[in-house]
Amino acid sequence: MARRVLVLVGLLVAGCASTGQVSLGEVREFADASARLGGYAELSRRYRDTYDRESPYLSPQAERVARDTDARRRAVFDDFVAIQKTLVLYMQTLSLLAGDGRYDLSGRIDDLGTGLKAMTDSGLQQRHVAAYTGMTRLLTRVITSRYQNRSVDTMVRDGNADVQTLIDAMIVLTRIYEKANENERKTVLGLFNAEIPMANRNTDRMLVTLAKVHLQNKTAEYKLIDRRYKLAQQGLTKVALGHQKMRENMDKLSSEETRRILAGYVHDLNLIRDALSAE
Template sequence: MLRSLSTRLLLLCALWVGGCASTGGPVSLQEVREFADASARLGGYAELARRYRDTYEREQPYLSPATDRLGRENDAKRKAVYEDFIAIQKTLVLYMQTLSLLAGDTRYDLSARIDDLGNGLKANTESGLQQRHIAAYTGMTRLLTRVIASGYQNRSVETMVRDGDADVQVLLDAMIQLTRLYYKTNENEKKTILGIFDVEIPFSTRNSDRMLVTLAKVHYLNKATEYKLIDRRYELALQGLTKVALGHKKMRENLGKLSTDEFRRLLENYGRDLRTIRDGLSGE
């Protein structure tokens, strides 16, 4: 009897130890956290939005009286939508920050960040903001308000990604469209300013204009270099936003597999690419 009992106890212990070994330690979501951090810190977009808003300040010294009126009208329109454009970015940054904290093992309190959420957006045909972008923004603010205010630490990463992906994709689409708008506006600015030099310099042939022409050429080269650098920032910003959208889509498609080695390597690559893009955006 004792021998039989001892045998059963040994068998139970073996099964218990085996079960512990197969279960392993806590699930690692380090790559999810790093991807979300890199997405939140991508940068570039806010700078380009401000540049779009301040277009008139750079153009004004070069505008003729006839075109200055149109410049002021466009300036008012850009400033009227600027806060909406930035609100989209703030909301996505807060989403990524929340996702990063969910993927970590430390409890945080983001309740104060609720104030960063705007009161709503307005559709704008000129900027490309559509009702679906407005609806996605509303849905995202509701999700964040609910998660943060209700103790988001108790919610899983999978739940956050599943509930948020559709709105994330639409809002990133809005940011991509807006970045293209910034790009186009910058192209028009570049043509306006550099075009003046292209027209005026060849006709300034008098000896008395020599010093003025020299200064104008130096200024032209400086402006041309500035626009070349800014063009590169637009390209990097578009690459970064596209990479964030793809990475989040992959998470949505692989719910339940986020801790597998294959998916962790995939998401690690996305995070590394985003950090490289961020370095390019922060450089000169």
């Protein structure tokens, strides 16, 4: 009898361990897919470098205004990128904590930023700044924790509100990038559309041909970038929804329904990442 009881207890413990690993497996896969999403950093750099691309097409008066705008963009660029880096570090840490092996995250403390600046014309609001501060504190606490499974639970439960706010900040900023790109597109393509019809002399034929080729290339470039904005926003929305769903189901991550839902978000994020890479 005693031996049978021990066997049953052993099977029960093994079953619980297996269930825990399965549940954390979905957490790890979602965190990995979220961290690898991509797109935002590239679009942030494109936003920063707007003036470098559009300056050849600007009138002297418009260029003076554009130089001032360029200075403001470069002043906030580090903060814009810091938000993404912190969210990626959160997801990477969550993935590592949900893994099978032991972990030592002490070296990642140095990756945390020192804070953001809320500027009225940057798009960042005070709640975004507060969420960034809250996330860095949470990461510091979790990274120094010795309790792996408990840290996963802590991150998802305590971090969800800040995760949602930081993703909101990234979506807001991506829309600002998109608007800046639209203004750039109007400036650049508008110049060609206005000037090409005016060049109707025989001696302008070669110049017009080159201008038309350049116009085609720029039109294709802006069309491609427009799609990347949409993909980046879709990806960020998927990350927000997936993390919220994970937070709501922390007590039943091993259920078939929760695992299926998280797997669906992972699938969607991988498709979006592949589309961004292909372009």
